Amino acid sequence: MLRDYLNRMNSIAIVSSQAASLVNFRGPLLRALSDKGLEVLALAPDYDIEMRSSVEALGAKPVDYGLSRTGINPLRDFFDCFRLFFLLRRLRPDVVLTYFIKPVIFGTLAAWLARIPRRFAMIEGLGFVYTDSGDKISLKRAILRVAVSVLYRFALARVSGVFFLNNDDANEFVRKRLVWPEKARCLGGIGVDLLEWAAAPVVKCPVTFLLVARLLREKGVIEYIEAARRVKSMYPETRFLLLGSSDTNPGNLPLADVEAWVAEGVVEWPGHVAVRPWMEQASVFVLPSYREGVPRSTQEAMAMARPVITTNVPGCRETVVDGENGFLVPVRDVGALAEKMLFFVERPEFIGRMGVKSRLMAEARFDVHEVNKRLMIFMGIQ
Numbered sequence: 532m533l534r535d536y537l538n539r540m541n542s543i544a545i546v547s548s549q550a551a552s553l554v555n556f557r558g559p560l561l562r563a564l565s566d567k568g569l570e571v572l573a574l575a576p577d578y579d580i581e582m583r584s585s586v587e588a589l590g591a592k593p594v595d596y597g598l599s600r601t602g603i604n605p606l607r608d609f610f611d612c613f614r615l616f617f618l619l620r621r622l623r624p625d626v627v628l629t630y631f632i633k634p635v636i637f638g639t640l641a642a643w644l645a646r647i648p649r650r651f652a653m654i655e656g657l658g659f660v661y662t663d664s665g666d667k668i669s670l671k672r673a674i675l676r677v678a679v680s681v682l683y684r685f686a687l688a689r690v691s692g693v694f695f696l697n698n699d700d701a702n703e704f705v706r707k708r709l710v711w712p713e714k715a716r717c718l719g720g721i722g723v724d725l726l727e728w729a730a731a732p733v734v735k736c737p738v739t740f741l742l743v744a745r746l747l748r749e750k751g752v753i754e755y756i757e758a759a760r761r762v763k764s765m766y767p768e769t770r771f772l773l774l775g776s777s778d779t780n781p782g783n784l785p786l787a788d789v790e791a792w793v794a795e796g797v798v799e800w801p802g803h804v805a806v807r808p809w810m811e812q813a814s815v816f817v818l819p820s821y822r823e824g825v826p827r828s829t830q831e832a833m834a835m836a837r838p839v840i841t842t843n844v845p846g847c848r849e850t851v852v853d854g855e856n857g858f859l860v861p862v863r864d865v866g867a868l869a870e871k872m873l874f875f876v877e878r879p880e881f882i883g884r885m886g887v888k889s890r891l892m893a894e895a896r897f898d899v900h901e902v903n904k905r906l907m908i909f910m911g912i913q
Contacts, residue, residue: 565590751819
């Protein structure tokens with residue numbers, strides 16, 4: 532029966548809340564699915580001409596739908612859910628894959644209502660709602676966490692499978708009874724194209740640190756800046772790079788703060804720019820995040836043979852073998868972060884040694900084509 536189903540499978544819909552992510556994060560998957568002879572429908576609410584052309588170049592068909600990416604407006608969200616239901620009922624894909632929190636919840640429910648036979652969700656990280664910021668949780672955030680949990684539980688009861696990037700997230704969802712254990716699958720990271728992100732020459736002079744992240748408190752940006760101040764007070768020639776833009780997330784940092792750090796001379800901030808040219812300038816990649824799925828930026832750094840300093844938290848610790856390709860530090864510990872930065876400043880010979888280990892780990896764990904093969908097998912696409 533499964534073989535008969537696979538023989539007549541001819542289309543898949545991938546539902547996202549950001550068109551750019553379909554190209555930047557799901558591009559190789561769209562291409563792989565198209566190469567299988569499937570009609571690939573790429574749904575997003577914010578297409579522009581450039582993103583539409585990029586998706587078409589990958590062999591997929593861009594499809595517009597309505598969704599508010601952030602914000603809390605139950606009436607708007609449920610209205611968008613029903614509009615998506617009518618769209619999916621008209622498109623009639625054989626498989627639906629959703630990712631990001633709102634598409635996972637409302638896209639899954641829409642696909643269930645439209646009687647799409649196979650429905651899959653990808654949880655790429657627990658996000659702002661579940662990440663511990665270190666502060667006392669506000670009443671608003673507590674209510675939001677309960678509401679999101681209820682919606683997750685209802686939606687994920689109606690999927691064929693849920694993909695997680697690390698075991699901690701999968702175990703937490705199972706423990707909270709948001710998903711049945713038999714439906715959970717761990718991918719171990721979405722992967723990167725190892726040819727596109729090829730190993731780059733070692734940079735030792737000046738020793739240069741790089742953080743790539745949205746400008747959110749939970750990404751550890753403030754800890755990065757404080758550690759940079761300590762290191763630059765001892766070694767002023769050391770460079771610190773920060774790539775990323777502001778966000779509508781509640782944890783967003785004011786741009787005035789970032790501009791003040793630049794004026795102070797503690798960090799260089801080119802904004803939201805292409806990562807690879809700046810990664811080539813970096814000696815060491817740093818991500819002091821409070822929690823991740825498995826960060827794509829770190830996988831890119833590893834593929835380019837950069838040592839990594841990151842926090843010993845779910846998602847981040849999957850990218851580092853402490854003392855081998857970098858270091859794990861306690862979350863929100865500026866002193867420990869600065870200490871590991873100083874290690875590379877004072878012993879730059881380890882930049883190349885640990886960078887080689889990062890590249891080898893990326894080849895073994897984070898080849899996007901191998902990850903996509905596993906993902907497609909889980910979805911019954913072979």
